[in-house]
Amino acid sequence: MATSKSPLHRRRPRLQSPMAHLRQEVLEAELAHSARLIHEAAKIDAVREIESELRRPIIKEHLQKILNHPYDNCPPLVLACRHNSAKVVAYLLTLISSGLDIEQTGSVSFSKEDIDGAAALWTAAACGHYDIAKCLIKAGADITHRTSSGSTPLRAACYDGHLNVVKVLRSHGSDVNMPNKYGHTPLMIACYKQREKIVSYLIRCGADVNLQSKLRGNTALHDAAEAGSIPIVEALLRAGAQWKSGSGDMSPMLSAAAVGQAKMVSYFRRHKQMSFTRAQEAEALELLGAAYVDKNRNVSAAIDCWIEAILLRGDSSVPPPPPSSPPPNPVYLNMQDIRCRDSLIASVAADPEMLEMLALVIRERVLGISHPDTAYYVRHRGAMYADRGDFQRCMQLWAYSLDIQIRGFESGHDNIFLTAGSCGEVLNHMLVHDSYARGTYVREIAEMTRVELDRCVDARLPEKAFRIGRIFLHLAGVWMQFIRDGRQAASPDDRRRLYDLGCAVVASCPANDAEETLLHLAVQPSTTKLLEYCECAYPFPCPDVVAFLLSCGAVVNAVDACRRTPLHAALRHSRRSAENGGADRVRRVIDVLVDAGAVTEARDVCGRTALAYAVDGGNEEVVAALRRRRRLRLQDISAAAVVDSGLDYYDELPLKLAQFVDLF
Known part of the structure; x- marks a missing residue:
């Protein structure tokens, strides 16, 4: 499944003249400085400082660019709305005719969460800045403009309960049923956040109480039940809310049970007009018991729920849980569903740990593996084992x-990356602290990352594919460190399996947005950041991983968007590597790359060689190591001469030879 895109596919761009390049750099620096000043002034409503800055001649020449400059990922109008700088907003809106884009978007932070693609009106609505919102609407802001997740200004106002903003948006025609990209409507989020007044208002405005989301098929009734708000549930029922099941046959009662909303479960059970069977009622009790174990650590309440479910299932009209769904699982210590009260009591008395496993078994049976809570609580239980120092058991659960x-x-689901990255961190911790760590877990996780990489490639998600490939680099580092330390007897089969995995990953993994390959990452110290919570046993640049990637088919002279090869990347960051005690690793990386055929005289888009970056790094040992391995071949001199001549060599040379000339 190799990608058709070659890492040496681009024709070399023509370089700017030195003076033109310098003038452009000076201008960009001046505009960036001005953008920073305006950025800071917008935070504190300092409108005079902004007026003064925009009157400068050089800024007036580039007024449209500076008005919409996304300094720190946020243009000034959006930033002013975030910080309630009403005077700045009013002033900036007078500059629409001068090129201000009222729909310019940026990234804003709420409760440590970054919202991408937020326009000014969305930001004002989310913050509840009523006067600014009115001012923006009057100036022509689009009330339907969505963020990257498809959230509208109306939904933003509903989230934090800004009823006055909701009303002004609605008075100007906001659609009360417009969902985000997951199909979640303003009414649903108002129910989940327990905004009773907004829920009542939206219902009066004609909000559809029976719409279902795309993600899980839930309705507003599901969200209200999960939030535990009986008054909102009653309001929805009065408005005609129907008892619908979402994906996985998830009813509102099960939604409440899954998060431990015992009062809501009792409310639904008392109202027999709800459309659920006694078997579904038993499942809700079983799921509530699992929530008591994992969320509240209330063992007695959990046992009471499970006993009541057993009694319900004792009725001949209520079928028992499927005997083989799921089958006995070693990850759950082969725990199976309990079908009678005495067995439940005896099992818990014999081993309290089995109670925790029973909660996981029930959750997997009732919710299924597609529900995020199933995997979440398996991870949660694994973390509990890690806290006790039992990393073997933690890895068993996390791998599952x-x-x-x-x-x-x-x-490409974010939770997959979170779990895979966490597994990498624990494996590294085991490598450093646990002499009994086993490489079987490394192979198991690596094989699963390869599966996810293939899925991302098939789904045309190159950014996600590269992200999972980056995690694979760390797993390869752990495995080779196991072998290097002598803790693992690396059999020929072990080596073959890892090599096969590496070949598949190298062949499948696309470049990132900067067109860097995995080999570029393996030579950079920043790649170590995956392991931010534990001591790293194999910091990058990692010569072993570099050699492994090359043996698996990585292109030693692959170039990124700036036409830097992996050798460039290694030397460009050599100062930082040396500061972290990595000068020896950089020297070893140089040897590995040059032995594999790295062109030492290759020039990047700025015309710089790897040696120039090594000199900038200031480490004499690294510079000396590169000078020793430096090779100036006749073909290198010829290629450089072709480039310097300015010839359009792509029309004269075979493709492979032209790609080689590109390196110079």
Whole structure:
């Protein structure tokens, strides 16, 4: 499944003249400085400082660019709305005719969460800045403009309960049923956040109480039940809310049970007019018991729920849980569903740990592997074992959590990356602190990352594919460190399996947005950041990983968007590597790359060689190591001469030879 895109596919761009390049750099620096000043002034409503800055001649020449400059990922109008700088907003809106884009978007932060694609009106609505919102609407802001997740200004106002903003948006025609990209409507989020007044208002405005989301098929009734708000549930029922099941046959009662909303479960059970069977009622009690174990650690309440469910299932009209769904699972210590009260009591008395496993068994049976809570609580239980120092058991659960996420979630799901990255961190911790760590877990997680990589490639998600490929680099580092330390007897089969995995990953993994390959990452110290919570046993640049990637088919002279090869990348960051005690690793990386055929005289888009970056790094040992391995071949001199001549060599040379000339 190799990608057709070659890492040496581009024709070399013509370089700017030195003076033109310098003038452009000076201008960009001046505009960036001005953007920073305006950015800071917008935060504190300092409108005079902004007026003064925009009157400068050089800024007036580039007024449209500076008005919409996304300094720190946020243009000034959006930033002013975030910080309630009403005077700045009013002033900036007078500059629409001068090129201000009122729909310019940026990234804004709420409760440590970054919202991408937020326009000014969305930001004002989310913050509840009523006067600014009115001012923006009057100036022509689009009330339907959505963020990257498809959220409208109306939905933003509903989230934090800004009823006055909701009303002004509605008075100007906002659609009360317009969902985000997951199909979640303003009414649903108002129910989930327990905004009773907004729920009542939206219902009066004609909000459809029976719409279902795309993601899980839930309705507003599901969200209200999960939030535990009986008054909102009653309001929805009065408005004609129907008892619908979402994906996985998830009813509102099960939604409440899954998060431990015992009062809501009792409310639904008392109202027999609800459309659920006694078997579904028993499942709700079983799921509520699991929530008591994992969320509240209330063992007695959990046992009471499960006993009541057993009694319900004792009725001949209520079928028992499927005997083989799921089958005995070693990850759950082969725990199976309990079908009678005495067995439940005896099992818990014999081993309290089995109670925790029973909660996981029930959740997987009732919710299925596609529900995020199933994998989440498997991970949660694994973390509890890690806290006790039992990393073997933690890895067993986390590996299973990753497996069911890959089987149950769509490709590229963020939780898959979270779990895979966490597994890498724990494996590294085991490598450093646990002499009994086993490489079998590394192979198991690596094989699953390869599966996820293939899924991302098939789904045409190159950014996600590269992200999972980056995690694979760390797993390869752990495995080779196991072998290097002598803790693992690396059999020929072990080596073959890892090599086969590496070949598949190298062949499938696309470049990132900067057109860097995995080999570029393996030579950079920043790649170590995956392991931010534990001591790294194999910091990058990692010569072993570099050699492994090359043996698996990585292109040693692949170039990124700036036409830098992996050798460029290694030397460009050599100062930082040396500061972290990595000068020896950089020297070893140089040897590995040059032995594999790295062109030492290759020039990047700025015309710089790897040696120039090594000199900038200031480490004499690294510079000396590169000088020793430097090779100036006749073909290198010829290629450089072709480039310097300015010939359009793509029309004269075979493709492969032209790509080689590109390096110079």
